[in-house]
Amino acid sequence: MFDVCWQMLPALQDIRALRRSLLRWFRHHGRDLPWRQTRDPYAILVSEFMLQQTQVTTVIPYYQRWLRTFPDFATLARASENQVLRAWQGLGYYARARNLHATAKTVMHKHRGNFPRKIEQIRQLSGIGKYTAHAVATFAFDQSVPIIEANTGRVLARLFNLRESIDSTAGRTKLWEVAQCLLPGSHAADFNSALLDLGAVICVARKPKCNLCPISTFCRAKNPAALPVRRSRPKTTQLVETHGFIVRGNRILLEKSHHRWRGMWILPRLELDSSNPAIVGKKPVYESVFPFTHHRVTLSVYHWPAPKRIGPRQKWLESIEHVAMPSPHRRAVDALLDADFLSAKPAAQRFPQR
Ligand code: SF4
Incomplete structure (x- = not known):
């Protein structure tokens, strides 16, 4: 790895100047995010799970609500799967909620309620890969470990003008290596956050604001908007899924999913x-x-x-208020009750007699 450091990085005094510029900028312009006000590994882990696949502004209210409902590993470990999925409802990618739940149980049963500090132990927990393990280690315990996700990967690919595809093994390896070389021995949490x-906010995907960038003098990107290089994405496939809105009396028929939304009601x-005759002519x-x-x-x-x-x-259910339902199906039920059956709005949760 040190070969890469020598090849890729500027001279040592330049690295120090780069770190100083970045940290100075961060002190004035860093984002004030709720999970930055704590060193609790539980809270930080919750934020990291939520931030996988979901934007910061969407995550903030979920994060705050989640911590009120499940303030620590012990509370989460005791919760039922339905309670966990219900609290996650709307964030999507429910495997994250299931993994977080499983991790809470492991921390309680195997680590006596204490989140492990060693990266190898953290990585053995459910749903925790290299990025998440490093993120908790650096933000909760200030360990000097790098983090590579979409934002940091993009900055580093541009800063060092990396031409390898960042979704190839070679490209990812190089990113992790240069990130490790750049990292200071102390205050790594601040450096990673910066x-x-x-x-x-500056080195954004489409139009990077290089004129506002605190480290532009160190940047080697010739055409930043063309970086990072990525393999072409798989084509989007169209799918049609048919479901029934089936009510009898004041109850609705739901089904427990065992595929995409395992454990949730659809x-x-x-x-x-x-083309099926049962459906032809029906809208x-x-x-x-x-x-x-x-x-x-x-x-x-x-x-x-x-x-x-x-x-x-x-x-058959009379109430769906406390039932975990994926958002597309809950929206459908709400809309249908509003359109046809609604008498009063708790009706989204309760079904009128017909
Ligand atoms: S100068 Fe531009 S491309 Fe380079 S790191 Fe800054 S914002 Fe990104």
Whole structure:
């Protein structure tokens, strides 16, 4: 790795000047984020799980609500899966919530409630890869370990004009190496936060604000907007999913998902495509489109008669208030109740007699 440091980095005095410029900028312009006001590894881990795939502004209210509901590992470990998924509802990518729940149980049962400090031990916890392990180690324990995610990766790729694709193994390895070389031996948490914020507000993806950049004199990027280099993304696939809106009396039929939204309640799947005779001539009563990884999913909901016998994963429910439902399905139920059946608005949670 030290070969890379020698090849890639400016002279030692320049590295020190770069760190000073970045930290000075951070003291004046760093973002005031709630998880920066704590050194509690639990709170920091919650923020890191939420920030995977989700933007900061969306995460803040969820983070604050989550800490009120589950203030520590012990409370989270005791919660049911439904309570955890319900609290996560709206953030999507529910595997994160399940992993956080599993990690809380492991910390309580295997580490007696104390979050481990060694990177190798942190990485053995559910859903924690290199980035998350390093993030908790640096932000909670001020360990001098680098962090590479979208923002820091972009800054470093531009700063050193890296031409390798950042989603290749060689490109990722190089990024981690230059990040390690740049890192100061102390105050690593501030340095890592500064690099993150520079990527979030100055060295942004489309139009980097190089004229405002505190480290522009050290930057080697010739065409910053073209960096970082990435492999082309997989094409977006269109999917249509048909579900039934099935009510009987004051109850709605829901089904426990065991695929994408494992453990959450969804409208029952109809397993029909648009050419099926059972559906020909019928119009969906609700449609919406939502993204999922590299899919664009059309959710088509049909008003459907109640079955004589329900499936093993299905249940008639009078209230959905405390039920964990993925947002596209909850929005569908809310909209359908508003449109057809609504008498009073707790009706999103309770079903009127018909
Ligand atoms: S000078 Fe421009 S490209 Fe280079 S690090 Fe700063 S903002 Fe990014």
